[in-house]
Amino acid sequence: MVRTLVMIALGAFVTTLDNTIVAAGAPSIARDLALDLPALQWVSIGYMLPFAGLLPVAGALVDRRGQAATLRAGLLAFGVGAAAGGLATTAWLVISARVLQGAAAAFLVPALLSLLRTNLDERGRAVGATVWTACLAVALALGPTLGGVLSEYLSWGWIFFVNLPFVAVMLALLPKVAVAGRDPAAGRPAAGSMLVVTTGMVLVTAAVVELGEGAALLPAAFGIAGAGFAIWFVRRERRARERLVPVELTGQRVFTGALTVQLLWGLGVSGVFFFTPLLHQESLGLGPVLAGLPLVVVAIAVVAATPLVPWAVPRFGPHRTVAAGLATVAAGLVAVAAVNPVPEVLPRVPGLVLIGAGSALTTPLTSYALEVVAERHAGTASGLLTASRELSSALGVALIGAVLAVVRTARLGEGARAALAGGYTAGLLTAAGLELLGAFLALRLLNPRAGQSSSGGDKRGAPFLSSR
Template sequence: MIRRTLVVLALGAFVTTLDNTIVAAGAPSIGRALALDVDALPWIALGYMLPFAGLLPAAGALVDRWGRRPALTGALLAFGAGAAVGGVAGSAWLLVAARALQGVAAAFLVPGLLSLLRTNLDARGRTLGAAVWTACLAAALALGPALGGVLSEYCGWAWIFFVNLPFVVALLVLLPGTVPPGRTAGTRAPPAPAMVLVTASLVLLTTALAEPRFRLPLLAAGTVLGVAFLVRERRARERLVPAALTGNRVFLGSLGLQLLWGLGISGVFFFTPLLHQEFLGLGPAGAGLPLAGVAVAVVAATPLVPSAVARHGPFRTVAAGLAAVGAGLLALAAVNHVPALWPRVPGLVLIGAGSTFTVPMTSHALDVVAPRYSGTASGLLTAARELSSALGVALIGAMLTSVRAVRLAAGAPAGAALAVGYTAGLLAAAGLTFAGALLAVRVPGTRPAETSSPRDKRAVP
């Protein structure tokens, strides 16, 4: 059961995260095929990220209510359908719609799979499972652009989407022996008004960053709905987010760390292959390949995480990892003016190694919640990461295009103008990541009584 659970976690983490970044190196090819300009390219990624991030808080609660196996089965079928439609799409709107279907499905997949850390594994197994999950997540972030570039250059961009299908089939085969058929005991139907308010608010706020023409009204509408959600949660008897989670400072601290980590690296990862193509003159495959160094660093550093947590504690380990990520971003910014590839590799490797040591953000946060809230907690943790991914792409994209436009107006070559905008994005991302490192050392420690095994009296048999 333990090995099977780890395999399911690895496949699920990899494929759902892969769809965040696999379009990065292939986006220029898709743009040429569908006649899209640079400003429209982020929507290929945001079409997936927005529904993924926006639905996660509600989806996690629904997974607890419906049961993991039926929720995961339906989500996998929808994810595969979206991948198939995306591969045959002949227009921008159909491609974005297919990506949105995949995003909706992923919103149910991730909390359902991640909650297995709490229900299928004991405390020691959760640390290993979280390490596997985060390693596969970081590897997918790093390998996605390289894989997308290779597929786009040698097989055609449609295979960027078709490559998801083998993962879907494998997970469907493994589910029956890994996920129990029943639903978690003691769960209630999540309140529909709260689900609508939080989903609409998150989607509108994130869209505002990516759509400058309607930024102010989108921000206003998203803020109003967000405040309405908070007011309702404070007053309602039936809450979407249980008080056991909102009153847990360790869990809330982990949410904040997920947001800052995702803001720091997601936008940079999305635009790095574009920079490599436009500034360094590489093809799609070569443009994404350097990010493979991030994946190598993740794999190399993963065995070191448990001993670091045992010696320094979870959040000091996370702080060190975030500081390393910030240092890697600064290292990239320092050499970004150089029109060569290899000076960038040390910074990328440092980003990958540092990201590996952020594993306790997930494992420790799930340690301090009861099993009956594992789906909701997993959904909120992943929502923080995915929301930050969408915000990161939108924020770094807005900075990059704004600075690029100023440099173009001043007569700079197109590639050099893009590089200056990318540097501005790197500096902003580094600042956010260092802020996460400072937050990590201020998250309170956990009392032993707050952790438990899935075999305790609260666990689901």
């Protein structure tokens, strides 16, 4: 059990770290490679989109090919991408390395999450899911600080090289962890549907990124094309013999609710994590290390609040626990927005504490969603859950970036620093609104009684179904 938990923790941390580690080093990358804001966003989004797009089919491959082969191939590809990114000298090479790492992470994550169902008992799954989600939140928060330290004292290339020790340890640990073999009875991956939905996600994200540039025609074209691919995907899924998303999952109210709520959580916090170090450097004049350091407060708050989750869920239910967490995150975002005009870091700390503590309370999303699905769909369900998070991260960077860019452009007459601060405030308030929407939907969609009535008799969520 301990080795499985260590493997899960390392994988959760390193694959999530790459979502935010570029944040504090982004200005250095931009200066060295002459990148503008949209190109800089793609350095981040280039990791998240293939991660999200490949996850559903990757989950099916885990079920079909087995955990050992998937983990080994994913770790090797992730390491190659890390080495290539650290040695890159052009924007296209950096983005290509990020795409390779994102694709590799898409296969690593569902394989690691499926260990929760195959290697651990009911109590162990709850512990493992809490460890997994806590590592995600800590990595999201620590990423900018670590990126700042590496880019300031070494070079931004070390933002990539730092992944290699994690890869080496996990490869060494893999033979010592019990893993399931291939399952020839598992369905074939729906590669065609995956290509359609991934293309749609890329087009929609590109539309949001371009929206921040003030253009009208290009975002509209990308948006219409993306919507067309989304409609195509839905129709294709209805007719397909081998679906990308099994009908047993789409008909499970709690599972689809968890996907939706997780999407809104990521939309709110991911863009803020990416742009906070940029604001601290460009508006407050801090160096890369100090710019990312305040986000350590978020990580500390996550760790401190995580022990409250096992206490809260049996007493209040997963739906109320998650809703309270999202509402707390929203309060933290509003608190940071309220003090943003003050050119100091210290007043932002209380808001950051609330963001971290609230994020910790959202950890039941993963464990509860996995409990209500059949074991044969463990890999696919794990892939979809993480796809929702990664898609929300990509769209969050694009959306908050678009809001920031539009408001900054409108306020350029006030000076560059004031305009950037105004755009950041608008982004914070937008994120807070998304978190509140997520809290409302959590109360409606994650209600255990509603999940019981729509789960088709699957009682795997029994530990939560007794909650009031």
